[in-house]
Amino acid sequence: MMYGYGGGGIWGWIVMGIVMLLFWGGVVALVVVLVRGVRGRSGGYGAPWPGNDDPEHILAQRFARGEIDETEFNARRDALRRRQ
Known part of the structure; x- marks a missing residue:
């Protein structure tokens, strides 16, 4: 069994x-x-x-990665600063 x-x-x-x-x-x-x-x-x-969603910080990261050139970076940064 x-x-x-x-x-x-x-x-x-x-x-x-x-x-x-x-x-x-x-x-x-x-x-x-x-x-x-x-x-x-x-x-x-x-x-x-970092959790940083600041638009200028994101723009600086895109510039650092080479996604945008200096002219576009400066134009967009100026536009962001005028808006604030």
């Missing part, structure tokens, strides 16, 4: 395999969510996200 080990045959192994895949998939998903949550708040692997 096997004392409650019913010997579910092939179906027992299939169910056990599915449950194991679901368990480890859940563990991996939890780790991914936690890592993305930490990275999302800090802005990546570097320094904490």
Whole structure:
């Protein structure tokens, strides 16, 4: 007598395999969510996200990345300062 080990045959192994895949998939998903949550708040692997939404700061970043040239940077900065 096997004392409650019913010997579910092939179906027992299939169910056990599915449950194991679901368990480890859940563990991996939890780790991914936690890592993305930490990275999302800090802005990546570097320094904490500055959270600066100042229009002049954004404009300066675009100029530094080379998205706009100096003439456009100065014109837009002047327009922002006139508006304020």
